[in-house]
Amino acid sequence: MSSLSPKERLLRVLDNKAVDRPPVICTGGMMNAAIVQVMNLTGNTLPAAHHQGELMAALAGDIHDHTGFENIGIPFCMTVEAEVLGSDINYGTLACEPKIERERFPSSAQVEFRDITTMLGSGRIAEVVQAGHHIARKNPDQPVIGNLTGPISTAASIIDPVTFLKELRKDAANSHRVLEYVSDLLIAFACEMVENGVTMVSIGDPTATGEILGPRMFEEYAVRYLNKVIDGIHGFGAPVIVHICGRLQSVKQFLPRLRCDAVSTDALVNLKLLKEEFPGLKVMGNVSTFMLELGDSDKVARHTETLIRDGIDIIAPACGLSTATSLEVIRAMTDTVKEG
Numbered sequence: 001m002s003s004l005s006p007k008e009r010l011l012r013v014l015d016n017k018a019v020d021r022p023p024v025i026c027t028g029g030m031m032n033a034a035i036v037q038v039m040n041l042t043g044n045t046l047p048a049a050h051h052q053g054e055l056m057a058a059l060a061g062d063i064h065d066h067t068g069f070e071n072i073g074i075p076f077c078m079t080v081e082a083e084v085l086g087s088d089i090n091y092g093t094l095a096c097e098p099k100i101e102r103e104r105f106p107s108s109a110q111v112e113f114r115d116i117t118t119m120l121g122s123g124r125i126a127e128v129v130q131a132g133h134h135i136a137r138k139n140p141d142q143p144v145i146g147n148l149t150g151p152i153s154t155a156a157s158i159i160d161p162v163t164f165l166k167e168l169r170k171d172a173a174n175s176h177r178v179l180e181y182v183s184d185l186l187i188a189f190a191c192e193m194v195e196n197g198v199t200m201v202s203i204g205d206p207t208a209t210g211e212i213l214g215p216r217m218f219e220e221y222a223v224r225y226l227n228k229v230i231d232g233i234h235g236f237g238a239p240v241i242v243h244i245c246g247r248l249q250s251v252k253q254f255l256p257r258l259r260c261d262a263v264s265t266d267a268l269v270n271l272k273l274l275k276e277e278f279p280g281l282k283v284m285g286n287v288s289t290f291m292l293e294l295g296d297s298d299k300v301a302r303h304t305e306t307l308i309r310d311g312i313d314i315i316a317p318a319c320g321l322s323t324a325t326s327l328e329v330i331r332a333m334t335d336t337v338k339e340g
Contacts, residue, residue, distance in 0.1 A: 004019065004020060005141035005142075006023060006070035006071065006141060006142050006143060007140075007141050007142055007143045007199060008141075009021075009023050009070070010023045010025065010070065010071065010143045010199075010200075010314070011143070011199070011200075011239070013262075013282065013313050013314060014200070014239045014241075014261040014262060014282065015239075015261075016282075021308070021337065021338075021340060022308060022312060022313060022314055022315050022337060023070050023071075023314050023315070023337075024068070024069060024070055024314075024315040024316065024333065024334050024337035024338070025069050025070055025071040025073075025143070025145070025284075025314060025315075025316050026063075026067070026069045026071070026073065026316055026317055026321070027071065027073045027145045027147060027202035027204075027241065027243075027264075027316070028060070028072075028073020028074050028075065028076065028145055028146075028147045028202070029073065029074075029075065029076075029077070029078060029147025029148070029149070029202060029204050030078050030147065030149070030204030030206060030243060030319070030320050031073075031147075031202070031204065031243065031264075031316065031317060031319060031320050031321070032073075032076045032077065032097065032320050032321065033063050033067055033069060033073075033317075033321050033325075033330070034046055034049075034059060034063060034076045034323065035063075035067075035321060035322075035323050035324070035325050035326075035327070035330075036094060036095050036323050036324060037066075037325075037326060037327050038059075038062050038063055038066045038067070038327065039059070039062075039094060041062075041066065042058075042059070042062040042066075044058045044059040044062055045059070045094055046059070046076060046092065046093070046094055046097075047091040047092050047093065047094075047098070049076065050075065050076065050077060050091055050098065050124065050127075051091075051124060051127060052127060053126070053127040053128070053129070053130030053131040053133075053134065054130070054131070054134060056074055056075060056076070056127060056128065056130075056131035057074070057130075057131040057132075057134035057135045057138075059076070060072045060073060060074050060076075060131065060135055061135065061138070061139070064139075064142065066327055067327065067330045067331065067334060068330070068331055068334030068335060068338070069330075069334060070142070070143070070334075071142060071143045071144070071145050072135050072139060072142050072143070072144050072145070073144075073145040073146075073147060073202070074128055074131045074132055074135070074144075074145075074146060074147065074198075075124070075128045075131070075147060076097070077092075077097050077098040078098075078147075078149040078153065078157075078204060078206075079098040079099070079100060079149075079157070080123065080124050080125060080128060080149070080189075081148070081149050081154045081157070081182075081185065081186065081189065082100055082103075082104075082149070082154060082157035082158055083123045083124060084119045084122055084123035084124075084125060084185070085104060085114075085119070085154070085157075085158045085182070085185070086104035086105070086112075086158060087100050087101075087102060087103050087104045087157055087158050088100070088101040088102040088104075089101060094323075095323045095324070096323070097320075097323070100157050103157065103158055103159055103160050103161070104158045104159075105158055105159045105160075106159070106160055106163065107159060107160070107163050107164075107167060107171075107174075108155075108159055108163075108164060108167045108171055108174035108175050108177070108178045109171065109174045111158070111159065111174075111177075111178050111181070113177075113181050116184055116185050116188050117188070119185060120188055120189065120192060125189055125192065128146070128193065129192045129193055129196050130196075132144055132146055132193050132196050132197050132198040133196040133197050135197070136196070136197025136198065136199070137197065143199040143200060144197060144198045144199045144200075145198065145199065145200055145201070145202050145241075146190065146193035146194070146198035146200075146201050146202070147201070147202050147203075147204065148186050148189065148190055148201060148202070148203045148204070148229070149186075149203075149204060149205070150186075150203045150204060150205020150206075150207075150208055150222075150225075150226060150229070150242070151179050151182050151183045151186065151205065151208075151221075151222075151225035151226065151228075151229060152179070152205050152207045152208040152213070152221060152222055152225070153204070153205045153206055153207040153208065154182045154185075154186065155175075155178050155179055155182050156207045158182075159178070161207070165207075165212065165213075168213070168217050168220075168221060169217070172220075175221070176221075179221060179224075179225045180225075180228075182225075183225050183228045183229050183232075186203075186229050186232075187228075187229055187232030187233065190229070190232070190233045190238070191232075191233075191236055194233070194236055194237070194238045195236070198238070199238070199239075200238050200239040200240065200241065200261075201233050201238055201239075201240050201241075202240070202241040202242075202243065202264075203226065203229060203230075203240060203241070203242045203243070203260070204243045205222065205226065205242070205243070205244065206243075206245045208221075208222035208226070208244065209244065209245050209246035209251075210246055210247065210248060210249065210250035210251035210252075211246045211247065211250075212246075213251075214250065215250050215251050215253075215254070218250075218251045218254060219251075219254055222251075222254075223254050223257055223258060226242060226258055226260070227257075227258065227259050230242070230258070230259045230260050231259060234259070239261040239262075240260045240261055241260060241261065241262045241263075241264055241284060241314075242258055242260040242262075242263055242264065243263075243264035243265070243284075243319075244263065244264070244265060244266075245266050245319065246266060246268065247266070247268045247269065248265060248266075248268075248269050248274075252274070252277070252278075255274075255278060255281060256278055256280065256281060261282060262282035262283065262284045262313060262314060263281060263282065263283055263284065264283075264284040264285050264286070264314075264316060265283065265284070265285045265286050265318070266285075266286060266318050266319060267285070267286050267287070267288035267289070267290070267291075267318035267319070269285070269286060271283045271285055271286055271307065271310065271312050272310035272311070272312075275310075275311060275312070282313045282314070283312055283313055283314075284312070284313060284314035284315075284316050285307075285312065285314075285315075285316055285317075285318050286307070286312075286316070286317075286318040287300060287303055287304060287307070287315070287316070287317050287318060287333055288303070288317075288318050289317050289318055289319050289320065289321055289322065289325075291303065292317060292321060292322070292325050292329050292330065292333070293321070293322040293324060293325050295325075295326055295328070295329050296329070297328055297329050297332035298332070300329055300332045300333050300336075301332045301333070301335075301336045304332075304333050304336040304337060305336060305340065308336075308337065308340050315333070315337050317333075
């Protein structure tokens with residue numbers, strides 16, 4: 001079993017099959033490892049790589065080669081869907097990820113429902129899909145992870161987020177209409193990626209937390225629409241990882257109802273206890289990104305060893321990495337897993 005390729009190992013974990021050790025990955029998207037040190041070493045840089053499929057593929061490969069993460073992930077931000085849906089984007093710099101500059105709509109009731117097939121040919125979707133095709137063709141033994149911004153977070157990126165969150169309570173009808181529409185776009189985008197070689201899809205939904213939504217709205221909206229997207233992706237044969245931020249305490253009872261293949265969590269969550277409480281749950285994480293940024297390689301290695309001993313299924317950073325994180329510290333994490 002030690003001869004497993006990284007792709008085989010990760011797929012076996014997600015399929016509940018035995019492996020020699022846990023994979024160590026960093027999915028891309030919200031969990032982006034495009035650190036400044038890698039870009040300075042290689043010359044493949046952001047923000048240019050957000051807009052060119054071949055350059056995006058090259059930078060994703062650089063990240064894999066230098067960090068030791070056992071996957072290749074695209075894109076490097078959470079603004080691709082919002083851009084296609086009409087929001088204004090600040091594309092950032094070498095050291096700063098893209099941000100939403102202005103949401104397109106003031107309220108859920110004013111969202112314009114455009115043709116999804118047409119949208120798939122606009123914005124950066126085609127560049128992300130092209131990057132996935134290039135990566136998969138050149139790296140058959142590596143899992144290529146395509147990333148989506150989750151339904152709640154995408155909706156909050158095209159509607160004023162304060163208004164949107166209030167309307168989840170006050171205007172459920174229009175909120176559901178928007179989330180159905182957004183979810184249909186996410187499924188279609190994921191389908192394009194998978195058909196062009198992406199192995200699996202990771203969904204990051206940082207707005208869909210217990211702290212922000214509370215348990216009732218988490219159940220009504222987050223579980224419902226995450227499962228809609230998950231089911232759509234499963235329908236064309238790809239596994240799905242979902243990352244949920246926050247402490248999870250108020251919403252953890254809903255985790256077994258998510259139909260994803262693994263759940264990724266923030267550093268605030270004790271994954272050992274989570275696995276004990278929900279034995280059927282595949283869990284991923286959760287090396288603190290603050291610990292990684294602060295640069296204590298020994299501390300990172302020790303924490304990684306603890307996660308391995310605790311039987312965590314997939315070792316990964318807890319969230320998006322700071323672009324100032326050093327390769328030395330990241331390698332302390334990835335090497336510990338591979339040598340353990």
